[in-house]
Amino acid sequence: MKRLVPFTLLLLASLVAVRAQNDRAFEIAKNLEVFGNVYKNIHLYYVDDVDPGKAVKTAIDAMLASLDPYTNYYPESDMEDVKLQLLGQYGGVGALIHQNGDKIYIAEPYKGLPADQAGLRAGDRIVAVNGESTEGKRNADVSSAMRGQAGTTVTLTLERDGSRFDRTLTRREIQLPNVPYSGMVDGRIGYIKLNEFTQDAGRHVREAFLDLKKSHPAMQGLIIDLRGNGGGLMNEAVDLVNIFVDKGALVVETKGKVAAKNTRSYTTRRADDTTIPLAVLIDGYSASASEIVSGSLQDFDRAVVVGSRSFGKGLVQNILPMPYNNQLKVTVSKYYIPSGRCIQAVDYSHRDENGRAVKVPDSLKVAFRTAHGRVVYDGFGIEPDVEVKPEYMSxxxxxxxxxxxxxxxxxxxxxxxxxxxxxxxxxxxxxxxxxxxxxxxxxxxxxTTVTERMLKELREVAQEERYLASIEQDLQSMEQRFRGDKKQDLIKxxxxxxxxxxxxxxxxxxxxxxxxxxxxxxxxxxxxxxxxxxxxxxxxxxxxxx
Incomplete structure (x- = not known):
């Protein structure tokens, strides 16, 4: 009889689990059926015609937006954007454009690419693309028209110094450089700027580092600048760390719903330099792969992290193929760096009364230790070892x-x-x-300056609380004095x-x-x-x- 008790409990637990799975499967099937019927009835009875592709994509986007900002659906028409995110590549002419009013201008032709080779300059106004006027069009629309398959041509009508002219450019596969610049600072310290972790980012940083070592054998240290780098491919982050950390070190671990998909990523080869002093620069826009690099080098006590706290994105996405050449980028796991901490700063599974995701509260943050025993914390990005107060634009x-x-x-x-x-x-x-x-x-x-806004708010509050009459003269004096000071802003x-x-x-x-x-x-x-x-x-x- 005693042996039957644990067996009975196990059987009951199994039945409960099966029941839960069946309930979940029923809920999914039921809601898919409801959605299909809602759309079918809209298609049959709605007063105006409804574009099926647009309507379904709107529904999908709304569903994914309720999860997190990184889970996205890409129709076939957006594949160029996916390619740009993953590879840093797109088919185009190699120029940044901007919109000023209802006009579009060349903002920056990239060195050695078709726009630059054709003599386009920053400040040239784009009047038309393939004969179609750009007047009143959005920047994104003109950019899309200029992009296209490599090898095809696009004709731009441009205006410079009041004169109009045409240029026909052959589009190329544009590869944005991972490392836009590397060089020396003060002749003693190397510097490498990394913009994003697209394909081959680790290799490009390694090549830049080895070139600096070869041309400057007396180099005393190296700065890796990850400010503004929003991340990218996780394997490229591991490859970068491997330049400075020897083979066999665990750099990052991912954990998600599907245990079989969890990963542990180690350095795989002998490091190029395990002793050169390193500094990694980060800011509030350094995220994801940037945080894997800065956080793991901090955990290994291999680099001093300088700047301001990073963004705090500890989520991993995979891109899944969908029918009809569409794709789904979905968050599948969280990542953990060598000390064991996850630096995700926002908890998207919990939201406030307004539907906004909440930040991880201080009370739930856990202390971890680096290789040398320094205390670091999870739950709010990478905290720099040496903080430099960010400078904000006036x-x-x-x-x-x-x-x-x-x-x-x-x-x-x-x-x-x-x-x-x-x-x-x-x-x-x-x-x-x-x-x-x-x-x-x-x-x-x-x-309008912050001071002006605060003076205006003070006036409104004083009027509402009936104190304005008693402080009106002082307010006018401050406003007049401030207007005089504001004229000196170009000097200040x-x-x-x-x-x-x-x-x-x-x-x-x-x-x-x-x-x-x-x-x-x-x-x-x-x-x-x-x-x-x-x-x-x-x-x-x-x-x-x-």
């Missing part, structure tokens, strides 16, 4: 950017300046800055605006490499990393947790 800088005034000024500047100094020596002189200020004198770039924010001018001028003459190279000497994060890597005692003290 209201003035935002207004100048939104109205493309720096861009337009530089377009005129380039017409009268055939060449400029190399990126590492070019600076915005007082005379150049004064010319920009004078050029702005008849331009509209009105903007000279360094910030001059940096914007410098970046835009450098990209016109030296492409993106020049813009990056010219920014390093004024970059607070880079300079902080240089100081740490140049001081071996400080570097070792940070990694030892002293």
């Amino acid at each position: 209201s003035l800088a935002i207004a100048l950017t939104q109205r493309f005034l720096v861009f337009d000024f530089v377009t005129e500047y380039v017409r009268t300046h055939a060449s400029i100094a190399p990126p590492d020596r070019f600076e915005v002189s007082d005379s150049l800055y004064d010319a920009f200020v004078a050029w702005l004198s008849n331009k509209d770039y009105d903007y 924010h000279r360094d910030e605006v001059a940096a914007m001018l410098k970046a835009e001028i450098l990209v016109r003459y030296y492409y993106n490499e020049g813009r990056i190279a010219g920014s390093l000497s004024d970059d607070p994060d880079v300079q902080c990393a240089v100081r740490i890597l140049s001081d071996r005692k400080q570097y070792s003290r940070i990694l030892s947790g002293e």
